[in-house]
Amino acid sequence: MGSTFFITGQEVRQAARANSHTSTTAGLAPGHIQANLIVLPSKYATDFRTLCQRNPVPCPLLAESTKPGCWSAIKSCIPSIPSTTLINQSSDLDLRRDIPRYMVYHDGELDESAEHTDLFTHWRDDDHVAFLIGCSFSFEAALCEADLAPGHIVGGMNVPMYRTTLPLNPAGVFTGGTYVVSMRVYKAQDIDHVRATTAPYASAHGEPIAWGWDAVSRLGIADVLQPEWGDCPLGPDGKELEFGPQDGGGIDCGEIVPVFWGCGVTPQEAVMRAGLQGTAMAHAPGHMLVLDCLDEVLKAQ
């Protein structure tokens, strides 16, 4: 359950570093940008940047290591945002341990042999390049202000995330990748308002990519009640959804519908689908790097 004890990004990062906070960062340090992490051998860095350029909705690139191997400093990839806005110069950043929980991939396969609360044994100081990707958590404060609080925030849970069959535009070694999406449930009549509210956050996935019950099968989502990552979906009231129409169940389709956004877990899926050789690392879905600046920085003028 998300504690709201943390006020700043630095506080969340310090708690993650000390392993005193190892669960989701959803709802923590409200208003601060949370970022997805993917760390790749440097030989894949150019292709990954191209993957992001060709797929800016699921993979909005915010920043990357200042040089290969560097885990203590990032440079902004968004011309209008200075690097020191994302992480203050006075902050003591360590990408290898400032996230509550990590994923590690060897030759494109997830290492499930251990819980990874740091990356010390895997990170190569002469090679690995970290990339930060925008996260949909950045528009959740705006949704709350618009009286459209996501169910998982109301219920104090992690957002549900799903594999899809929607193909990424390939880039170099990154072939065969597909979108990962996050989902929030809304009343059908609120969709236009939801779309308009998240649209300005282009570097945090922007407006939804699909909505409605028919989008579930169009996206190739196996079971909307069983997300691959995060927690089970909650309705706008923060209570669990029990049936979807795809089960012949009891939800009035005209009443509430699922809404899907691009998700920054997509690069991890791309690493797996490409069978990327060597060691790649990432945040555990929903367990983000919290930055020093506010979500408003990502909002288009």
Add this chain to the structure above:
Amino acid sequence: MGSTFFITGQEVRQAARANSHTSTTAGLAPGHIQANLIVLPSKYATDFRTLCQRNPVPCPLLAESTKPGCWSAIKSCIPSIPSTTLINQSSDLDLRRDIPRYMVYHDGELDESAEHTDLFTHWRDDDHVAFLIGCSFSFEAALCEADLAPGHIVGGMNVPMYRTTLPLNPAGVFTGGTYVVSMRVYKAQDIDHVRATTAPYASAHGEPIAWGWDAVSRLGIADVLQPEWGDCPLGPDGKELEFGPQDGGGIDCGEIVPVFWGCGVTPQEAVMRAGLQGTAMAHAPGHMLVLDCLDEVLKAQ
């Protein structure tokens, strides 16, 4: 069939203006950038820019009208390319008649009542905004130089273009859109070389989005031998393809395969799918606006 009489973009535009050239521009003014055109009521301009940002592979935005209603001057949308590089200051541009053939849409439906060789009766000087989108013709010189000349160039035809079911990332009024793709046929063993050769042309669709016979059904292409626009597909030898494996036909799948790129006809499909109200205009597929600068300008450094 494509005459190579024209050396410069200005010469092609003048011939189109005089209606002395009304067929495809494929292969004309070799080495010069050719651009897709879409012209929209100004109230849709912001949403269209967002559509391009969210779908840079099929919709790489090169330039737009300097102000609503303007058909005589464009401003570059690519920071590294000055506007006067795309169209020389000395050029006398008229977007309403410098393209050999146009398409006109009313309330999202194609006007097939007439051939449109100019847009005089439809263009509103107080409102319409023109957008130029990169075109895959820009990497064809590079393919030829790499000994990978596309079949339609060898055969002196227009490139085949197809509707797909691959969804665009929606943006504002632009919902329900799908990719349009262009197709060139290559030997399976040449795919890596083809991908690497077109990849640097990011503003001209870059590397392919899919390849192989299985991509035909994945993209929801009805019949690869019957493109919706352009001419029938030609093999690398410039001769007509007669069978695809999907017909149980005679092509050795290991030998030649279709390769698909994003296509700048996509905005026209988006206008139709969105049922856009008012009058929209565009080039006829394969009948492009030829610019004053060389394709190399679009090549990433």
